[in-house]
Amino acid sequence: DAGVIQSPRHEVTEMGQEVTLRCKPISGHDYLFWYRQTMMRGLELLIYFNNNVPIDDSGMPEDRFSAKMPNASFSTLKIQPSEPRDSAVYFCASSKHRRNTEAFFGQGTRLTVV
Amino acid sequence: GNSVTQMEGPVTLSEEAFLTINCTYTATGYPSLFWYVQYPGEGLQLLLKATKADDKGSNKGFEATYRKETTSFHLEKGSVQVSDSAVYFCALTLANAGGTSYGKLTFGQGTILTVHP
Numbered sequence: 001d002a003g004v005i006q007s008p009r010h011e012v013t014e015m016g017q018e019v020t021l022r023c024k025p026i027s028g029h030d031y032l033f034w035y036r037q038t039m040m041r042g043l044e045l046l047i048y049f050n051n052n053v054p055i056d057d058s059g060m061p062e063d064r065f066s067a068k069m070p071n072a073s074f075s076t077l078k079i080q081p082s083e084p085r086d087s088a089v090y091f092c093a094s095s096k097h098r099r100n101t102e103a104f105f106g107q108g109t110r111l112t113v114v
Numbered sequence: 115g116n117s118v119t120q121m122e123g124p125v126t127l128s129e130e131a132f133l134t135i136n137c138t139y140t141a142t143g144y145p146s147l148f149w150y151v152q153y154p155g156e157g158l159q160l161l162l163k164a165t166k167a168d169d170k171g172s173n174k175g176f177e178a179t180y181r182k183e184t185t186s187f188h189l190e191k192g193s194v195q196v197s198d199s200a201v202y203f204c205a206l207t208l209a210n211a212g213g214t215s216y217g218k219l220t221f222g223q224g225t226i227l228t229v230h231p
Contacts, residue, residue, distance in 0.1 A: 004157075031216045043203065043221040050216070091157060095217025100165050102148065103207075103217040105158040 006092050006106035013113055018080040021109045024073055025094030033103065034067055034077050037089040049075065050097075082113045116141045118204050120222035127194055127229050135189040135225045137178075137204035145206040146215060147171075147180050147187040152201040152224075161189075161202070165213050194229045201226050 005024040013019050025032045033048040047057040052069045060067070064083070069075040079086055089110050095103040121136040139145060146165040150158040162171030167182035176191045187204060204222040209215035 031218070033218065042223045043219075045218065045220075048218060093158075093217070093219075097214065097216040099209075099213045100146070100163075101207075101215050101217045102160050102163060103219055104160075105150075107157040 004092055004094050004104050004106035006090075006109050008109060009107060010110045011112070013082055013111070015083055015113055016081045017113075018078065019082045019086075019111060019113075021077040021090050021092075021111070023075045023077070023092030023106060025075070025092070026104055027073065029094035029096045029104075030072075031095045031097060031103075032069060032075050033093040033095075034075070035091040035093065037091060037108070043091075046077070079111075082111075084113045087112050116145070116206060116208065116220045118206055118220055118222035120202075120204050120225050123224070124226035124228060127227070129196055129229055129231050130193045131229075133189070133191040133194045133198075133227070135202055135204075135227070137187045137189065137222060139185050139187065139204075139206050141185075141206055141208065141220075144209045144211055144213070146209050146213070147178070148205045148207070148219070149176070149178055149187070149189050150203040150205060150221075152203065154200070158203065165209065194227075196229045196231055199227055199229045 007022045034046040046059040047067045049069045067077045089108045091108045093103040093105045117140045148163045149161040151161045162173040164171040164180035170179045205219045
């Protein structure tokens with residue numbers, strides 16, 4: 001398997017613009033997680049899905065953030081409008097509900113909002 | 115709630131030195147414990163894990179033992195290399211009594227390790 005695939009790897013956008021981050025989880029995994037990494041707050045869980053259904057979005061910072069998972073092989077995290085404080089590395093991870101499971105992470109998207 | 119606390123960093127060592135990065139946790143139920151490593155510019159990779167008390171996880175010369183009595187999972191390596199320079203994250207996920215979980219992770223703040231030749 002190719003692992004968790006995220007795109008783009010880097011994104012630079014102007015404040016106020018819409019940003020869409022994409023993730024393809026590992027085939028057969030039934031959980032998908034979006035994390036954000038910043039120097040100040042470390043790794044934070046934003047939202048996670050089970051079988052394409054959002055389970056907990058309590059980590060989403062504001063209404064400007066939204067996430068979807070239209071099918072088992074694709075998820076998006078959208079920020080609209082973007083702000084400079086959204087600058088961070090966003091990671092997608094997937095896992096399978098089973099004994100001794102582990103989460104597999106993508107390479108991340110480094111977002112810079114200027 | 116569940117939480118993970120790592121020793122303050124950064125940690126700077128000379129090659130072949132002994133490494134310890136402390137990690138303690140607070141959790142209800144049956145946590146599984148992990149160490150993830152993040153090399154510069156890359157995503158997180160699982161380094162090792164332990165799913166029940168007294169288990170020892172090991173990989174690439176790194177070891178950590180799940181100590182329920184002290185709620186700790188300290189990372190150790192006997193002789194570090196320059197290539198071990200990275201950020202190390204301790205994390206936990208909650209499992210049921212049979213060890214089944216779905217992988218939602220709670221992370222520590224991360225420890226930056228720099229190894230000089």
